[in-house]
Amino acid sequence: MSGPEWESLEQCLEKHLPPADLREVKRVLYGKETRRLCLPTAALQAASAGDFELQGYTFEAAREQLRQPRTVRVGLVQNRTPLPADAPVANQVSALHRRIETIAEVAAMCGTNIICFQEAWTMPFAFCTREKLPWTEFAESAEDGPTTRFCQKLARKHDMVVVSPMLERDATHGDVLWNTAVVISNSGTVLGKTRKNHIPRVGDFNESSYYMEGNLGHPVFQTRFGRIAVNICYGRHHPLNWLMYSINGAEIIFNPSATIGALSESLWPIEARNAAIANHCFTCAINRVGQEHFPNEFTSGDGKKAHQDFGYFYGSSYVASPDGSRTPGLSRNRDGLLVVELDLNLCRQVNDIWNFKMTGRYEMYARELAEAAKPNYSPNIIQEF
């Protein structure tokens, strides 16, 4: 399994394919070509000085007679944890705040309207360890914890909606922890929060030791720049999870993630993209980068020797559009900001072509699922003997 030495699929294709083949391969792999977005020189220089990748693309929609284009710029941030996992908790959080502040500054220079960070962005992804301290100390109030206050400042300063996926401690309701994304309006107001609905129990993803499945359903947030939802990481393997955000009207669904190459790299380009196609919406897949080492060895009951790291977080963040096209991914090995311009009119335009909302047999599925979820359900198999 490749680590940082293999930069990206795109770079590999570009290196090895003659231009005519590359064009055809990209057409098949990525759909209609996304145009590169012209980004300000000052932003490119600041990204280079800050040692992170900056890429920009744009998805176009047809001009309509009665509706103006609904153009929005989203910013996807992928990053390493700047300090080692055994540094003091407060130092790790503040180093991450500083890193994100720098990247958000560049996002603002690129005209970003909605920015989203990676899953549990204020901490190392320590859920592999199953240890409680110090990792539970990274949890904060979603409403007024230091990270939310930090994001409110960013939102106000840059007139930007901020999606902040973090470990939540709900002190009002039994001090319970949740894997949450806080959505902060461009005015700086906390618009609300959403919680991870599906908790992995695979490999070293021992997250159920920390929090339960979310209890807030599938909220969609009406922002000044469009209706958005957040399907946190492992939720992307559940098509019905995407569907429910879409049924509630999401035009853009963010998928902040933390996932490693050995487990999911071959699924990564497919799942969020398929969700964009199936639900006539834009999806934004964000993954963290690098390898995180933990002070103590851990095992996960899967026969592997005790180890101190999770594996390689392969970045590769990208945006997919309702017409099935997608941007190239950010690299597998660098911090990065992907700025993508979307015309939200494309959601309805593709809906009118493919009609998945119209042809979806929701009432039939609802009836059959209600039956299938009963303990005495007997699967509808017809057989000769």
Ligand SMILES: NC(=O)NCCC(=O)O
């Ligand atoms: N963070 C998380 O849910 N990871 C699970 C692994 C995956 O879904 O690829």
